[in-house]
Amino acid sequence: MLKRITITCMVILFAFSLSYARKAERLTKIGVVDLSKVFEGSEGKKMAEEHLEKLKEEMEKKKKEKEEEIEKLKEDYEDDKGEMDDKQKETKHLEIQRKLMELREFIEKSNKKLADEEEKLLEPLIKDIKDVIKAVSIKYAYNIILDKSTYVLYVDKDYDITDEVLEELKAKYKK
Numbered sequence: 303m304l305k306r307i308t309i310t311c312m313v314i315l316f317a318f319s320l321s322y323a324r325k326a327e328r329l330t331k332i333g334v335v336d337l338s339k340v341f342e343g344s345e346g347k348k349m350a351e352e353h354l355e356k357l358k359e360e361m362e363k364k365k366k367e368k369e370e371e372i373e374k375l376k377e378d379y380e381d382d383k384g385e386m387d388d389k390q391k392e393t394k395h396l397e398i399q400r401k402l403m404e405l406r407e408f409i410e411k412s413n414k415k416l417a418d419e420e421e422k423l424l425e426p427l428i429k430d431i432k433d434v435i436k437a438v439s440i441k442y443a444y445n446i447i448l449d450k451s452t453y454v455l456y457v458d459k460d461y462d463i464t465d466e467v468l469e470e471l472k473a474k475y476k477k
Contacts, residue, residue, distance in 0.1 A: 333444040335435055336464040338451040343468050345475035346430060350423035357419060361412040368405045375401060434470045438463050 341347060379394045386394065439447050442463065448454055450462065 331444050332446045332448065333439065333442070333461050333463045334448045334450040334454055334457045335462070335467050336450040337431070339464055340431055340435075340467050340471065341427075344427060344431065344471050346427035346471075347424075349475075350420070350427065353423060354416065354420055358416060361416070365405070365409065365412070368401070368408060372398065372401045372405065430474060431467070431471065434467050434474060435463075438466050438470055442466070 375394070375398050379391075379398065382394075383391065435447055439445075444463070447463070450457060450464065
């Protein structure tokens with residue numbers, strides 16, 4: 303009886319050790335990718351930056367027009383100040399203040415629009431990067447991928463898949 307219990311325990315322990323060994327073996331393939339390098343080198347980021355730069359230039363042009371309009375109002379006020387009564391001065395002064403407030407609102411809205419547009423453009427890029435990392439990981443049978451740019455102090459270059467990810471990402475954006 304004791305012999306059966308001992309054999310049964312050994313069989314159970316052996317089965318658990320095989321199961322654990324398989325799991326441990328499966329989790330040993332770890333790779334790293336430098337996300338900042340991938341992000342900076344991606345075609346999608348360059349395209350997003352170009353779009354945002356055009357939008358920023360348009361907004362700067364409109365801002366400059368508004369500033370020039372305000373400067374013209376100020377100059378007209380200073381030139382005509384001696385010929386105006388108090389009510390006219392107050393009206394002109396209020397108009398200048400209103401235009402300044404409109405300019406501040408325009409700047410705030412423009413900054414928000416730029417931030418929203420940047421988020422809108424970069425969200426799909428981040429998704430694409432994640433998808434490509436997953437595809438490359440599957441292709442090379444990596445189970446875990448770490449970001450090299452954070453918390454990884456050293457890694458053998460054989461485990462760095464950054465260049466492969468960049469190549470796959472470039473191919474994806476050429477399509």
